Each structure stands twice: as structure tokens, then as C-alpha cells.
Amino acid sequence: MSGTRIAVVAGDGIGLEVLPAGIRAVDAVAEVHGLRLDWHHLDWGSEFYRRHGRMLPVDGLEVLAQHDAIFLGAVGVPDIPDVETLWGLLIPIRRAFEQYINLRPVKTLPGVTNRVRTDEVIDLMIVRENNEGEYSEIGGRAYRGLPEEAAFQENVFTRKGVARAARFAAELAVSRGGRLTSATKSNGIVHTMPFWDEVVRDTLTDYPSVELRSELIDALAASLVLHPERYDVIVASNLFGDILSDLAGAVTGSIGSAPSANLNPERRHPSMFEPVHGSAPDIAGQGIANPIGQIWSGAMMLDALGHRPAAAHLTAAFEHVLAEGVRTRDLGGTASTEQFTSAVVAAVGGLA
Numbered sequence: 001m002s003g004t005r006i007a008v009v010a011g012d013g014i015g016l017e018v019l020p021a022g023i024r025a026v027d028a029v030a031e032v033h034g035l036r037l038d039w040h041h042l043d044w045g046s047e048f049y050r051r052h053g054r055m056l057p058v059d060g061l062e063v064l065a066q067h068d069a070i071f072l073g074a075v076g077v078p079d080i081p082d083v084e085t086l087w088g089l090l091i092p093i094r095r096a097f098e099q100y101i102n103l104r105p106v107k108t109l110p111g112v113t114n115r116v117r118t119d120e121v122i123d124l125m126i127v128r129e130n131n132e133g134e135y136s137e138i139g140g141r142a143y144r145g146l147p148e149e150a151a152f153q154e155n156v157f158t159r160k161g162v163a164r165a166a167r168f169a170a171e172l173a174v175s176r177g178g179r180l181t182s183a184t185k186s187n188g189i190v191h192t193m194p195f196w197d198e199v200v201r202d203t204l205t206d207y208p209s210v211e212l213r214s215e216l217i218d219a220l221a222a223s224l225v226l227h228p229e230r231y232d233v234i235v236a237s238n239l240f241g242d243i244l245s246d247l248a249g250a251v252t253g254s255i256g257s258a259p260s261a262n263l264n265p266e267r268r269h270p271s272m273f274e275p276v277h278g279s280a281p282d283i284a285g286q287g288i289a290n291p292i293g294q295i296w297s298g299a300m301m302l303d304a305l306g307h308r309p310a311a312a313h314l315t316a317a318f319e320h321v322l323a324e325g326v327r328t329r330d331l332g333g334t335a336s337t338e339q340f341t342s343a344v345v346a347a348v349g350g351l352a
């Protein structure tokens with residue numbers, strides 16, 4: 001019997017360091033739970049771009065489609081425009097495989113001090129719409145180089161797109177106690193945001209037990225810093241969700257710990273699991289990157305593949321290591337990527 005097929009794209013910078021750490025940790029837990037995982041390494045990213053002029057091969061998406069999941073590190077290097085790396089790799093994968101949910105848990109971790117308030121436990125989920133919204137290709141530049149030069153970009157919000165994000169968030173809210181916050185800006189953005197509000201409200205009529213609040217994104221951002229413990233599930237458009245999740249991740253400690261899942265909830269296509277952070281060129285190559293974002297993304301992958309006990313085992317293992325005081329530098333500790341990862345592997349065995 002063949003195992004679960006996982007496509008691996010380490011990418012660039014610290015992606016090349018945290019991704020092997022993530023695989024070691026996932027493999028350790030997979031062994032305990034008797035799961036067979038077949039990792040299929042793909043050397044796509046900026047080096048591939050330098051050789052071939054593209055981020056992934058012409059048939060790259062077809063190759064990925066033959067896998068059960070995609071495990072990604074980070075892409076981006078200082079001397080290639082980010083628009084190439086993002087639109088050449090990440091966004092095509094998210095859209096081709098209808099990964100319309102970007103799920104980003106934000107949690108207080110043991111031994112890690114919240115940056116803003118230390119006394120409250122933060123435990124929330126950000127559900128970011130991942131296929132449309134503000135990140136659109138529709139628009140253009142006019143009068144290049146002239147004083148009249150102008151740029152235009154159209155937002156794209158569809159009833160189907162907003163409703164499926166709202167539905168996913170509502171289901172999650174039901175499973176977590178029933179509070180849902182929708183990020184909006186209907187006072188300033190007068191076409192798409194009132195439409196967002198309307199479709200979210202319509203969708204939520206199917207979930208009478210969920211308490212829905214709409215909050216303006218500017219006030220919501222401030223409130224997430226001041227009172228993060230008040231939030232449970234937040235549903236947001238592509239741009240708002242992107243910003244809120246970096247913000248919330250920073251509030252709980254370090255962006256290096258934040259995981260994410262790009263989900264095709266119907267499982268018609270592979271989903272993709274990656275840390276929230278980027279390739280961190282400022283610390284790449286030093287062996288000091290925090291691997292938690294990658295390891296936790298691996299736990300989310302196990303969960304999405306239906307291996308819930310293994311996923312819970314893995315998160316318990318890195319939380320145990322943190323509680324013992326082992327931390328990387330971004331969290332105020334001295335452990336290297338390798339030392340932290342070895343401690344997680346040992347904890348997986350210890351907690352078995």
C-alpha cells in the first residue's frame with residue numbers, strides 16, 4: 001500500500017532551514033501513529049527561476065495535482081521582484097487548487113510572552129478569503145512616465161467566493177463556541193464592502209447559534225492589539241486577513257511561530273501548508289530560524305489529512321518543549337533551529 005503523497009517545496013532563505021525541521025517533526029509523529037508519508041521534493045523557487053525564468057515548470061501544477069498535500073517553506077529573495085515569486089508560485093497554486101480558505105490560528109504559547117498584554121490567553125482563528133478580493137490581476141497603468149501617470153486595480157468579490165468563506169468561518173465558529181467577527185470597511189469602500197457584509201449576513205442566517213459582529217478593519221486592528229482575548233473566529237477578505245494575521249501573530253510572540261493552511265475544504269484538490277512568515281533574508285543561513293511556524297503547519301496538514309490524533313500529538317510536543325524553556329532567539333531563547341527541532345522530536349517520543 002502506498003503512503004500519503006506530499007509535495008515539498010522548500011523555496012528560499014529560511015524556507016530551506018525550517019522545512020527540513022518540519023519534515024523531521026512530522027515524520028517523528030507519523031512513525032508513532034503508524035502513518036506512511038511519502039515526501040516528494042521539488043526544487044522550485046528562486047534558484048529555479050534564475051535557471052529557467054519561471055518559478056515552477058510548465059507542468060508544475062499538474063505535478064502538484066498528483067499529491068495529497070503540499071508542504072511549503074517560503075519563497076522570495078531580495079534581487080527578484082516579489083511579484084514574480086508570489087504571482088509565479090504561491091498565488092497560482094492557491095487559485096488552481098481552489099484553496100479558497102487561508103486558515104491561520106493565533107494562540108498564546110507556553111513560555112512565550114504576549115507582546116502587548118501578558119495576562120490574557122489568546123486563542124483565535126483567522127479565516128482569510130484566499131482566492132479573490134483585493135489581490136486581483138484586473139487593472140493597469142496609464143500614461144507611464146508622464147505627470148498624469150495613474151494606476152488602477154479592481155477588487156473582485158463574488159457571491160460564491162464570499163459565501164463559501166463565510167460558511168467555513170461559521171462552521172468553525174460553531175465548533176468553537178459560536179462567536180464570529182467579520183472584518184469590513186463598508187464606510188469607506190462603498191461597493192465591495194457593503195456587498196461583503198450582505199453576503200456574510202445572508203450566509204449566517206443558516207447558523208442561528210453563531211453571534212456575528214461586523215467590525216471596521218481599522219478599529220478591529222487596534223482592538224486586536226488591545227483586547228486580542230475577545231476574539232474567537234475572524235473572517236476577512238484576502239487583504240484584510242493577510243494584514244490581521246501578521247498583526248495577531250506578532251502580538252502573541254513572533255511571526256516565526258505562526259502557521260497557515262491554504263485549504264480546498266472539499267478536498268477535490270491538494271491543500272497547501274506553510275508558515276506565515278517569509279524567507280527572512282536577514283537571518284537566512286545562520287541556523288537560528290524558529291521552526292514552529294513550519295512544524296505547526298505540518299500539524300495542520302496532518303489534521304486536514306484526517307490524522308487528528310497525530311496532529312494533536314505534534315502540537316503538544318512543541319508546546320511541551322516551549323514550556324520547558326527551550327526557545328529560538330526570536331522568542332528570547334538561545335536554541336538553534338536544529339536544537340529546537342531535536343527537542344520536539346524527543347518530546348514526540350516522550351509524550352507517546
Ligand code: NAI
Nearest residue numbers: 074075076077082256276277278279280282283289290330
Ligand atoms: P519575513 O517574514 O521573511 O521576515 C520578517 C521579519 O521576521 C524578519 O526580521 C525575519 O528575520 C523575522 N522572521 C521571519 N520568520 C522568522 C522565523 N521563522 N524565525 C525567526 N525570525 C523570523 O518577511 P519579509 O522580510 O517582509 O520578507 C522577506 C521575503 O519573504 C520577501 O521576498 C517576501 O516577499 C517573502 N515572503 C514570502 C512569503 C511566503 O513565502 N509565503 C510570505 C511573506 C513574505
Ligand code: MG
Nearest residue numbers: 242243246276
Ligand atoms: Mg502576509
